[in-house]
Amino acid sequence: MHLNAIEAGTATHLPPLLILHGLLGSARNWGAVVRALGETRRVLALDLPNHGASPWTEIMDYPFMAREVAKVIDHLGGKAAVMGHSMGGKAAMALALARPELVERLVVVDIAPVSYTHTFAPYVKAMRAAPLAEATSRSQIEDFLAGPIPDKGVRAFLMQNLEGGAGGYRWRPNLAVLHAHMEDILAFPLFAEGTRYPGPTLFVAGETSDYIRPAHEDVIAALFPSAETVEVASAGHWVHADNPNGFMAAISGFLAK
Numbered sequence: 615m616h617l618n619a620i621e622a623g624t625a626t627h628l629p630p631l632l633i634l635h636g637l638l639g640s641a642r643n644w645g646a647v648v649r650a651l652g653e654t655r656r657v658l659a660l661d662l663p664n665h666g667a668s669p670w671t672e673i674m675d676y677p678f679m680a681r682e683v684a685k686v687i688d689h690l691g692g693k694a695a696v697m698g699h700s701m702g703g704k705a706a707m708a709l710a711l712a713r714p715e716l717v718e719r720l721v722v723v724d725i726a727p728v729s730y731t732h733t734f735a736p737y738v739k740a741m742r743a744a745p746l747a748e749a750t751s752r753s754q755i756e757d758f759l760a761g762p763i764p765d766k767g768v769r770a771f772l773m774q775n776l777e778g779g780a781g782g783y784r785w786r787p788n789l790a791v792l793h794a795h796m797e798d799i800l801a802f803p804l805f806a807e808g809t810r811y812p813g814p815t816l817f818v819a820g821e822t823s824d825y826i827r828p829a830h831e832d833v834i835a836a837l838f839p840s841a842e843t844v845e846v847a848s849a850g851h852w853v854h855a856d857n858p859n860g861f862m863a864a865i866s867g868f869l870a871k
Contacts, residue, residue: 615682617660618667620645622652629718631695631869632686633659634679634702636852637734637799638775638787640666647854650862651869660686662702664788671788674795676803680709687716695869697721700825700851701799708803710811711837719814720838721865724823724851726830727837729801737763737772738793746783752776755783771852805837815841816868820849820856 620641631651633644641648641659651657661668662679671678683705687694695718698706703725710717740762749755755776759769775786792799815838819826826843834841844864849856 615663615669615671615685617662617669617682617686619658619660619686620648621656621658622648623654623656625655628655628870629693629695630656630658630690631697632683633657634662634683634696634698634705635659635665636700636702637792638665638737638772639699639702640774640786642666643771643774644854646858647862651866654870658686662705664791666786670791672791674788674791675798676704676708676801677712679705680712683709684713684716693718695719695721697723697865697869698725699723699854700725704799704802707811707837710813710815711805711809714811714813717811717813719816719869719871720811721816721818721868723818724820724825724853726817726826727802727833728830730825731800732825733796733800735793735796737768738789738796741772741775741785742789742793744785746778746785749783752783810836811838812840814868814871816865817841817843818853818861818864819843819845820851820853821845821847822849823851823853825851 635643641661644659648657648659663671664674696706703722707727710720740759744755744758756773763769776783778784846853846857846860846864854861
């Protein structure tokens with residue numbers, strides 16, 4: 615499988631950086647971060663399977679995502695720094711735990727290595743129900759989503775997945791497979807006792823998000839013994855979008871080491 619990527623930078627004094635987006639996101643959501651970090655190193659934001667312009671598949675769990683990202687790093691010819699947000703953060707952690715020799719350092723954005731009850735299932739259901747065949751404008755589709763998804767910011771995020779025009783519309787993500795594998799996405803895979811990633815690790819939490827909580831400290835420490843955590847002010851779950859300057863300040867020093 616060839617994962618689609620957007621890329622910036624050519625510097626080789628640091629390992630390349632891979633960025634993994636969250637559920638219903640895409641590499642394009644990270645364009646500004648890619649460009650900024652690309653000033654000092656090679657940066658690739660990937661479309662994970664069943665998202666963006668990457669291929670669709672019937673599989674959608676973290677061991678599978680980790681294997682696909684590992685193939686990218688193998689193709690690059692060595693280690694890479696890996697940063698993932700939400701679902702992408704879980705994929706990055708799964709990769710680091712399964713193939714630690716491939717991950718030079720790890721950044722995990724607003725997610726912990728645990729199972730969650732937070733679910734995007736209502737968003738997926740609403741997107742699947744949207745009347746794409748009858749719609750003659752993007753605004754008609756967004757108006758439909760306003761009923762089940764009243765949060766304007768969330769709708770704007772989801773609408774980034776819509777492509778097409780007068781000839782018809784389609785969603786880029788494989789919504790049927792995401793719906794079928796929602797439990798896998800909410801979960802985190804089990805690893806053999808004693809499995810750990812010893813490399814440098816940074817967890818980035820949004821100040822107003824509840825995805826990383828004090829109750830997660832022990833499991834984080836057990837799996838990632840070198841982990842440190844930083845909180846970004848005035849940011850929720852989409853930390854990089856809510857406070858771009860604070861997010862860049864939180865990660866830049868860590869990635870430059």
